[in-house]
Amino acid sequence: MSDRPGPEATARLTRWEQRTEVPLFLAGLLFLTGYAVRVLAPHDAQPWHDISLTLVWSTWLLFLVDYVTRLRLSGLGYRFPRVHWLDTVVLLLPLLRPLRMVQVYQAVQRRRDRPRLNLYARVMTYAGMTVGLLGFAAALAVYNLEHRTPDASIRTFGDAVWWACATLTTVGYGDATPVTFWGRVVAAGLMACGLALLGAVTGSFSSWLIQVFAREDEKRPPERG
Known part of the structure; x- marks a missing residue:
């Protein structure tokens, strides 16, 4: 079936x-x-x-x-x-709801006709917001799991936010890292999910630029031989 x-x-x-x-x-x-x-x-x-x-x-x-x-x-x-x-x-795991934006991006990419430019802008805006929300959710989860651990480097919520920013941007300074098992599971998930969402943003931006240039070429009068 x-x-x-x-x-x-x-x-x-x-x-x-x-x-x-x-x-x-x-x-x-x-x-x-x-x-x-x-x-x-x-x-x-x-x-x-x-x-x-x-x-x-x-x-x-x-x-x-x-x-x-x-x-x-x-x-x-x-x-x-x-x-x-x-x-x-x-x-x-409702904290992962920002990942549904990846499905929206894939639906836009599968459309046979050319989506309107404002649809790409909508995807980029929504995905950018959900990247921030995903990082905030991961910071909350890691702080909750880590801050009571004796040898933890993430002691405050500020440390957790700093760690989430470094992880999402793939910088990875290493000054704040999870030490518990579940904290590292959250970290691995944030790495994978963050790359997927950032890929949606950059992919939509690239498609938007291509359409803008294509429409400018269509408006341009043909060159005389």
Whole structure:
């Protein structure tokens, strides 16, 4: 049986994704805010811990509803988790939601017609924002995992932000590095995910430049022999 849904299922799924793109992006920001409060607020900071926990779980339920809805609209049934494996991973680890931008970029690249220039600008803007959000989420996760470890070099959230910036830009100064197992897992994921998102930004920018130059050539009057 083919893994490709029919045209009607594809159209329904596309309409749903277009309608929920902005609300889910805002829900992702709320989830990250709740997680940040959980990590950075003092342990006795009530009722902020309870509010942040409610925020995290309520937004995750929105992600679950979206996942189940797209599963039903896709027409793929039990094959949906395998075909849309990235969506499944993002549901289990909501801090990775910025990675869905890679799918948007791939969809733009697969279009047979030439996408509008503002679509490339949209992809670049969205991907640039999600690179920052991914780095912030990784900094929160690494700080939460590392700062209580006796031999850790990441003691403050500022250290974690510095580490995330150095990792995303592939500079890697080495002055702040994770020492725990899960901290290094987050670091490896940030390296791979950061390269994918930065590739989406640079790829879209290159395609945008090519279209700009092509349109300028089309507007240019033909040279006389």
